Amino acid sequence: MNRLGLLAQTAYHNFSLKIRNKKLNNEKNKLCIKKGLQVGSLR
Known part of the structure; x- marks a missing residue:
């Protein structure tokens, strides 16, 4: 594999990891917000 292809693959890999x-x-934040709302409504 040539160097340019390797660089492109690495960049793509990093990009997809960032998105994941x-x-x-986002999922964690949604859960935290839900928990926060539940706790807030209990008070």
Whole structure:
């Protein structure tokens, strides 16, 4: 494999990881918001 292809593959891999992490964080934030709302409504 040539160097340019390797660089492109690495960049793509990093990009897809960032997107996956962003999605995971969004899910976590949604859960935290739900929990926060439940806790807030209990008070």
